[in-house]
Ligand SMILES: Nc1nc2c(c(=O)[nH]1)N[C@H]1C(S)=C(S)[C@@H](COP(=O)(O)O)O[C@H]1N2
């Protein structure tokens with residue numbers, strides 16, 4: 001696997017790999033996703049446009065809810081904080097293209113390995129509480145999200161990205177309007193002073209620098225909703241084939257995934273090592289993780305990992321297993337998570353699609369015990 005080799009040099013960020021500079025896109029090497037709660041310094045960044053002007057007074061930041069509501073709302077951040085029940089959940093945020101680089105032939109878009117994901121504590125209010133205050137009309141079908149960032153050309157005429165979700169997802173308790181991450185004010189790069197966090201679904205729904213939610217009477221059609229953006233084939237297509245919109249559905253819940261965060265890929269362990277302490281994380285979109293198993297013999301035998309209890313829905317599970325190795329040598333370790341409906345990660349990158357969404361092939365690392373290759 002070709003690794004993007006350029007490290008992000010930004011204050012407050014720790015060794016992320018840069019996938020794109022303008023717009024800024026940077027992912028977290030799997031071995032840096034070894035914390036129970038991903039620190040901001042290790043949290044991936046995905047921008048589709050340029051950065052907005054920093055807010056002069058964050059508490060006076062306003063955002064509106066309009067469209068198919070009885071009472072359009074215009075709220076400042078401080079009104080939002082005072083007016084609704086505050087909630088904190090630890091939840092995975094994951095880019096819809098995470099895992100894309102494993103597809104053959106190459107798919108369009110940023111070549112994420114498994115690092116377009118992180119799990120942070122998000123503090124805010126349920127979007128549903130605010131929507132109920134606005135009063136949804138019977139005609140309310142879909143949300144449409146707007147942010148303050150200019151597009152790639154620096155223009156404010158169009159949104160860099162403007163996606164939406166069905167009302168049922170918007171009304172989930174865990175769909176939050178967020179102003180704090182890991183107990184600190186939301187960092188600027190992550191949408192300060194206000195963003196959406198829509199857990200379990202592609203990260204593109206989690207609008208940063210949030211200014212407006214338009215409630216629509218039909219599916220939204222902003223950038224990221226047209227053509228085959230964030231859409232996947234209804235039935236499998238041949239790798240490399242073209243795809244018409246009519247043959248697709250919107251990618252909603254992300255598929256199950258696990259990552260090995262220790263040891264790092266290409267680790268070398270001392271001669272005589274006979275036990276390898278392997279650990280990582282797993283998550284499953286809207287679903288729960290049922291199990292994680294490891295193999296170091298190409299799938300001939302599997303060793304179950306011990307899982308932690310998630311704190312709340314959409315939290316990842318951390319897992320651990322001690323693997324016995326028969327002798328010095330070169331090993332490949334694969335981790336395979338299975339979700340609550342029995343869906344496992346595939347050995348090979350499956351479900352090829354032109355934009356490379358939802359690729360959840362098993363994470364594989366190489367480990368050498370004692371030998372010079
Ligand atoms: N305003 C705005 N919000 C946005 C984006 C963007 O380009 N502009 N990118 C989205 C995408 S594609 C992802 S994966 C997440 C990434 O969030 P992060 O940068 O905090 O990790 O933000 C989403 N929200």
Ligand SMILES: [Mo]
Pocket residue numbers: 046094095096097202203204
């Ligand atoms: Mo994304």
